[in-house]
């Protein structure tokens with residue numbers, strides 16, 4: 001790959017994520033299984049699951065969208081631990097949560 005092609009590829013990747021076309025709900029699902037399921041698994045999924053609002057209920061809230069969820073994940077919040085996730089991961093997770101909306 002020439003230097004120029006590399007630059008071009010990089011530009012496309014950057015543009016793609018800026019435009020929000022790269023959300024990967026499948027990856028988001030895997031991330032939530034690792035980082036969120038203990039608390040947010042919902043009804044009787046895991047013995048460890050505490051009584052925290054399940055993702056389905058979050059997705060069903062009026063006015064909730066992927067942008068809000070991703071922003072929430074990136075900001076400090078007190079009731080829930082702050083997780084070391086990247087913005088792109090927050091967006092993948094948000095896409096996955098919004099898929100649960102019926």
Ligand code: HEC
Nearest residue numbers: 032035036038039040052053058069072079080081083093
């Ligand atoms: C240690 C437990 C714990 C873990 C792990 C956890 N959360 Fe939470 N989460 C909470 C608590 C507690 C709240 C706030 C109280 C509530 O809404 O029940 C909350 C709130 C939220 C909210 C806002 C809900 C609302 O009412 O608008 C979202 C979105 C959310 N969590 C997503 C996630 C995601 C995504 C992950 C994994 C990356 C995660 N949480 C991991 C405990 C946790």
